[in-house]
Amino acid sequence: MQVAVCGPRNCSDQDKINAYEVGQLLAQAGCTVICGGGSGVMAAVAAGVRSKNGLIIGIRPNDSTTGASPDLSAVIVTNMGEARNAVIVWSADAVIAIGGSWGTLSEIALAKRRGGIPVVSLGGWAILRQDGQQVDDAVLSAQSPQESVELALRGRH
């Protein structure tokens, strides 16, 4: 099973702690982890996966490995900017978003657009329409790293 963990370069300390633990839990569960391969949440999840000898793939937006986390098992260089977010989402059997940025929101939206996989948010975005109604087909909200991984691993829905 391949799980994507998304999150911003610029994140809170709590986001980093969460990402590291999510990475450890996914590696211990035998999952391959896909991420954006950069700093912040991306580097923290990579470090967590590596600490448990798991497999962690980074999908980079630019045209070189510059800025790639040193903890990645392999680096995919797309040279496609944020269109790489679609590649991350298509490569995943579940998506966990940690913290919030516009890039992370695009990954949540692309994952919901794709459909058929769990999309979990930990400490990040709530999605509302302009009329203030919560979206029906909601993103799953997790309160802890453990809960985010449990929701992700519950499988396709």
Add this chain to the structure above:
Amino acid sequence: MQVAVCGPRNCSDQDKINAYEVGQLLAQAGCTVICGGGSGVMAAVAAGVRSKNGLIIGIRPNDSTTGASPDLSAVIVTNMGEARNAVIVWSADAVIAIGGSWGTLSEIALAKRRGGIPVVSLGGWAILRQDGQQVDDAVLSAQSPQESVELALRGRH
């Protein structure tokens, strides 16, 4: 000036009316309009642009012109699924989102991630973080087609 108009295949009648008028207003202002090239909001904006003899380009997700609106001036076939949303956003000097879907939300998020261009929402998404705080760097909210076009044409900010 090139303006992207985004919106879902499945939309309300009001969304279609809005999209048609936005298309007319943009064409009258001399803008080239970029859209996803399909049905719903996309077809309505294309019809509006064409009714004023404007230039309207559709950026399709699939591998053929199947499903493309007949009102398009030209059809770009990306064969890249929703990654084409990034192409729409990068090709625009301003983005107007009409109505709401996950695909449309991804376009809003990708446009805000890019930065430097007006992103206007007409009858669609409000973006909130999980803590209930409105996002500072907000999407511009328009109440009418005219207002959406005015906000878009006010230029790069």
Add this chain to the structure above:
Amino acid sequence: MQVAVCGPRNCSDQDKINAYEVGQLLAQAGCTVICGGGSGVMAAVAAGVRSKNGLIIGIRPNDSTTGASPDLSAVIVTNMGEARNAVIVWSADAVIAIGGSWGTLSEIALAKRRGGIPVVSLGGWAILRQDGQQVDDAVLSAQSPQESVELALRGRH
């Protein structure tokens, strides 16, 4: 009908003359022309199309309109580097390659990989396998702008 005209930034004077005439002929035939939107062959074909009031769309590799030919009717900004070559090829009902570069060869190869459309070479690449055999499913070789357009417009094969 949409026809892609491919060719390098750095090209011969003869390539430019050929590209300009191909652009004129395609516009006169009522075709929309797709190209890479840059200098060299791309700028020459754009100028030719524009001289006959045709529609010419440029598909750019970088993240802005910098470097785009001023004769383009519309500029699609992909921010995807040479992966945009696949977009050019998928958007075309026929491909004419003028002159030779590695980028142009990739467009020929992607068009043949797609299949089902005429791929015409004017003054550019010959494709051979290592064993020296000419490839069976060959690129169509044209000796003049007129012949290249005739081969392209003969339609899908």
Add this chain to the structure above:
Amino acid sequence: MQVAVCGPRNCSDQDKINAYEVGQLLAQAGCTVICGGGSGVMAAVAAGVRSKNGLIIGIRPNDSTTGASPDLSAVIVTNMGEARNAVIVWSADAVIAIGGSWGTLSEIALAKRRGGIPVVSLGGWAILRQDGQQVDDAVLSAQSPQESVELALRGRH
């Protein structure tokens, strides 16, 4: 070091034997191997890498893992058709092409267009211009799996 091994689904028995051995040699040299992740040359190189417990990543063109080789360490699902060839090329410090197809030729051309990395052909394409001249900045021609790996590992040039 990451090395891409490219080649067609439909290939000769000799191509498969070559690909398997190239995979083994690259894994033994400690390289991560990138490939298209499908059948034919792609499956053979994956099997070779796996037989030596190396890391092998498949970059798929379609929107699911359907058709992916079972020997892959991880599967990247691009949903971008042959535009994924650009991703393979950008992710590699060297490219080895085994056998010939239009898709493989596009990878060779995209790699030469990128420049700065060794591009090696084993039993596949020879590239000539229409005037019959061999291209100066030529693809490196290898006569054996060992030679192809040596040329690839000689590093960036």
